[in-house]
Amino acid sequence: MKHEKFAKESFVTSAEMVLPNDTNPLHNLMGGRLLHLMDVVAAISAQKHSNRVVVTASVDNVSFKHSPKLGDTITLEAHVTRAFNSSMEVFIRVYTENIPNGTKIETNTAFFTFVAVDQTGRPIIVPKLIPESEEEKKLFDGALQRREFRLVMAGRIKLKDATSLHEFVEDINN
């Protein structure tokens, strides 16, 4: 196993057309269908980084800014922002495009956390991630605070032990 991998090695892009079976009575894409597509693309990204079977551990808050409509094309882009021990945070960005009209807008973004597991489902160590671009570095730097926040919310660590979150709050207050 490689000990370190570049963020770009985990890049995944996927395009889908919104079909009648994916929509509600207003012909908008169902949110759950979009979450499913995001989960699959993000899982592939985490697999590319770890070369392991991965399971979804958590999905952060997802807001739907715009509704993709029947016939629109949705493009999903994902990459790993940071790897910890067995877990990896994946950032995913979704665009909605109406190709005949020439419009393209960002529909939503989200962070998913995946855990690499062995054949018995036990967590297993993954390579560290090296960010290169400015955006990759920014996402990498913020990943520790987001990890602590979601582990506090999941009841896995105590707020008093979330040291990076404390620093973040102190920075805001100063």
Ligand SMILES: CC(=O)SCCNC(=O)CCNC(=O)[C@H](O)C(C)(C)COP(=O)(O)OP(=O)(O)OC[C@H]1O[C@@H](n2cnc3c(N)ncnc32)[C@H](O)[C@@H]1OP(=O)(O)O
């Ligand atoms: C692709 C799919 O959709 S899979 C289907 C949906 N997902 C699942 O079924 C997953 C079910 N859950 C599980 O299998 C387990 O709870 C696991 C593998 C996620 C965690 O297993 P645990 O025995 O609790 O392992 P452990 O406490 O050692 O934690 C392992 C890692 O998971 C991380 N983790 C656990 N829960 C969470 C959570 N809610 N949010 C974020 N990270 C989490 C831990 O921080 C740890 O990360 P690290 O190794 O990088 O430090």
